[in-house]
Amino acid sequence: MKKNVLSFGTPKELEANRIAEIQSISYLERLERLIAIIEVSYMLKTAKVIQSKKR
Template identity: 80%
Template structure:
């Protein structure tokens, strides 16, 4: 089985790939991604911390 490589490349190459990917999306898809990021950010901000019992 082939090993999966997630982030291969220099930071500039990865940024360029990301920009091309974003530009290929429609306005609605960009808005949906932004809303998902905002929802996750809000959940993380308002979440109660769970303390480990050790």
């Protein structure tokens, strides 16, 4: 996987770049990314909130 680079541009340019990137990867890579997003989402949903102690 190539290194991510921050890109600046208009929203249309950024969206076009993102669409081109997604179309260039294989079905399996797309599925892996989706599973990773689902896992992170589930972890955030079920994580316990750590409250800071105020003294």
